[in-house]
Amino acid sequence: MSIQSSSAPRWKYDVFLSFRGEDTRKAFTDHLYTALDYQGIITFRDDPELHKGEAISPALFAAIEESRFALIVLSQNYAWSTWCLDELVRILECMKARETVLPIFYDVDPSDVRKQTGRFKEVFIDHEERFKKDKEKVQRWRSALTEVATFSGWNSKEWYEAKLIRDIVEVIWKKLQPTSFSFAENLVGIYSRLQPLNFLLGVGVDDVRFIGIWGMGGIGKTTMVRAVYERISHEFEFSFLLTDVRDSVEKSGLLILQKQLLSGIWTKKADISDLYEGATKIKRLLGHKKVLLILDDVTNSRHLKYLAGNQDWFGSGSRVLITTRNEHLLIEHGVERRLKVEEFNDEDSLQLFSWKAFKRGYPEEHFLGLSKSVINYAKGLPLALEVLGSFLHGRDLSEWNSSLRKLGRVCNLEIFDILKTSYDGLDDEEKKIFLDISCFFCGEDKDRVTKVLISCDVSAIIGIKVLIERCLLTVSYGRLRMHDLLQEMGREIVRRESTNEPGRRSRLWLPQDVKHVLTKNTVRDLVQERF
Secondary structure (H helix, E strand, C coil): CCEEECCCCCCCEEEEEECCHHHHCCCHHHHHHHHHHHCCCCEEECCHHHCCCCCCCHHHHHHHHCEEEEEEEECCCHHHCHHHHHHHHHHHHHHHHHCCEEEEECCCCHHHHHHCCCHHHHHHHHHHHHCCCCHHHHHHHHHHHHHHCCCCCEEHHHCCHHHHHHHHHHHHHHHHHHHHCCCHHHCCCHHHHHHHHHHHHCCCCCCCEEEEEECCCCCCHHHHHHHHHHHHHHHCCEEEEECCHHHHHHHHCHHHHHHHHHHCCCCCCCCCCCHHHHHHHHHHHHCCCCEEEEECCCCCHHHHHHHCCCHHHCCCCCEEEEEECCHHHHHHCCCCEEEECCCCCHHHHHHHHHHHHHCCCCCCHHHHHHHHHHHHHHCCCHHHHHHHHHHHCCCCHHHHHHHHHHCCCCCCHHHHHHHHHHHHCCCHHHHHHHHHHHHHHCCCEHHHHHHHHHHCCCCHHHHHHHHHHCCCCEEECCEEECCHHHHHHHHHHHHCCCCCCHHHCCCCCCHHHHHHHHHHCCCCCCCCCCC
């Protein structure tokens, strides 16, 4: 378990957005700002039309210096604003050496900007008349426009506006990743995964939000919240990432976790004697603070009760992210904003596997077919892709073939242990239902299976519902479905009841095992007659 708190980063903003308000404030620039914000890109939007006076304030200069990138919307009337021109000069002074100035030529010809021809010629005739006594200022403006027009950017005349905005956001996002994430090898597919999460986060909105992220073990929930933490933690007065909450509580207790959390808030030693006192102090200290709190791998409602409480525990603008395998835990705590993490598609699966197996984003040519076999086996589970890719790295073709022959026949222990955590959290009857479905009923009609299980004196309706909430089961078109690796895990649990003698297992589903038991007469009382 780890607890991290953030310190002030170098960049306060991801993007400084410069534009002439009269031209684009209510149209293109507003749409662009909204798209950047939706993606979780922290953007400073300055509108010179709303300022009074000629001089740029020190606060605005500071915003430019504290921004990682600048987007300059060069519209037809941009150069009419001396404020915009002064702003542009300052942006170039701060950012051109870092190559982080990105111009957008909005309904203007880049050559007109570079040479100050067309509309820009008319503008500068006026400026030279107005600023006769300060020709150096006018020359600085000219030089700035000439320089910014040489930078790589976008010409709006070559794009449909929606596609233009989407491309700008994607370019900024990709440029931010190397400086924002410290574990780039885990970021395959993160762009598409974070889009719906960014919408739920609503960074910048002043309400207090609890957001639940749920999915099966190994699906990538922790990677997602680590990425979110590194991207937005600097927006908050206090930021905390508590990983492996379940494991930490099992080893040291919930009180220790409260003390660790308090130690990141309070300069005094967190001298608390019970959970109620700890909860009271957390609420008192954070009740007026803007907080980012991430609780990873929560398995019990007590974790949330004593670490996160409710919205009243946190100040305006706070965000609490909770990852869990159990959706009902979120429902029970009143978390209305919930996101289920789905499996990778084949393209992202192949890329993630390749990074682990070949240390690059695509497989070596003579390993392509075997790699696709692994992708088919993993069924989009990042855990399996990483484990198997790492295991196969550096091995020759014969070793790959030998390893792949084991897939589906011998369960990988690392994958098994992580997935089995979900099974271990079930009660005895829920475990029986899970094993029955994994051994016999995958793909079968839900209503028929429910009737069969009820006839065996099992509370099947609530049992199946719990398995669905805990990401161990899904229902598609009325039929029960289970991820292949979860089914393999369930059957492995039964196989381990007796590795050598099928007759001592509680369930038999392979024809050869049934034949062995009947011909050898090795059946024991452990085998359950369920039909």
